[in-house]
Amino acid sequence: KQEVTQIPAALSVPEGENLVLNCSFTDSAIYNLQWFRQDPGKGLTSLLLIQSSQREQTSGRLNASLDKSSGRSTLYIAASQPGDSATYLCAVRNNAGNMLTFGGGTRLMVKP
């Protein structure tokens, strides 16, 4: 059974810092990995999708990497802003199934 873990559970940084969020998964047989952002009481906004054959994806100040063999992904946020404050979730889609398995999320606060 796939298990996804996100560390740290919460993170507080001053504005302008570069930061890294971590995601690990136990079963490396995945189709893809997706990073989401969730604001309090809201749904999920897709940030980046990395296919299993890819090593990284970039969108603006966000860069996500994938090391499938070691079961790890990182989300790098450059020059953080208060508007980046949210919960960040990673999710993997297994070869054997069709659902996404989510980690517990990292709650990020960027202080002005």
Next chain:
Amino acid sequence: DTGVSQDPRHKITKRGQNVTFRCDPISEHNRLYWYRQTLGQGPEFLTYFQNEAQLEKSRLLSDRFSAERPKGSFSTLEIQRTEQGDSAMYLCASSFGGITEAFFGQGTRLTVV
């Protein structure tokens, strides 16, 4: 089409009542998923449809839960005889095929009192 739409956004119900939620996916998406999220946790898979066929159900989906997707368009999730433990955010997502990007709606927040 602006994305996945869910209705209602919030629902407060008394224990024992039945509730029904609706999800309208992105129009060209053939896959539709339901997830449940409790406070401070990541979403957990409940069930998914490919077109009108319900292909998989989680063990979390007890007999009190039923989902439909008539004609492969919108979907409904019904919870019968609600319990306080059903209080959660119910999220709907859609995608084209099983390996493309999944898009989520804003969710329905259910509170059972």
